[in-house]
Amino acid sequence: MNIVRCYKNGWSLQMLNGDEMLLRTTALALLVSTPVMAQGVTFPVTIPQECFELAQREGVPTVIENRMQATKAKLKLAQLKNSDHLVRECRAAVHRAQEAAARATAEAKNQIRDAGPRMAPALASSPVP
Numbered sequence: 001m002n003i004v005r006c007y008k009n010g011w012s013l014q015m016l017n018g019d020e021m022l023l024r025t026t027a028l029a030l031l032v033s034t035p036v037m038a039q040g041v042t043f044p045v046t047i048p049q050e051c052f053e054l055a056q057r058e059g060v061p062t063v064i065e066n067r068m069q070a071t072k073a074k075l076k077l078a079q080l081k082n083s084d085h086l087v088r089e090c091r092a093a094v095h096r097a098q099e100a101a102a103r104a105t106a107e108a109k110n111q112i113r114d115a116g117p118r119m120a121p122a123l124a125s126s127p128v129p
Contacts, residue, residue: 041070043064043066043067044063044064044065045070047064050089051089053086054089055090058080060072077091077094
């Protein structure tokens with residue numbers, strides 16, 4: 001990958017090697033995923049059942065204790081090839097779990113909104129002296 005950088009003297013074109021590319025990709029993934037993960041995820045979180053065998057094979061814990069472990073597990077899953085059936089099953093399970101969590105969060109927000117303070121209909125329409 002080519003990176004164009006601006007210096008005081010002008011522009012410079014720089015090539016990134018594999019390690020630097022991995023570092024930048026990891027930093028970008030962390031930057032993008034941190035706000036999403038901060039939306040009410042409470043740790044510890046158990047990974048989906050379909051991911052247990054893959055997690056053991058890849059050395060990923062089956063119980064995620066904090067955001068750092070979650071980010072590492074997410075990056076590890078992203079790096080694995082989709083041709084492996086365990087990877088496909090795990091990605092599908094993670095996607096289903098994320099959708100379920102999003103639905104639960106939306107339902108909880110709706111319940112909080114709907115349970116707000118209400119005035120009795122008779123009091124709301126009566127004139128104030």
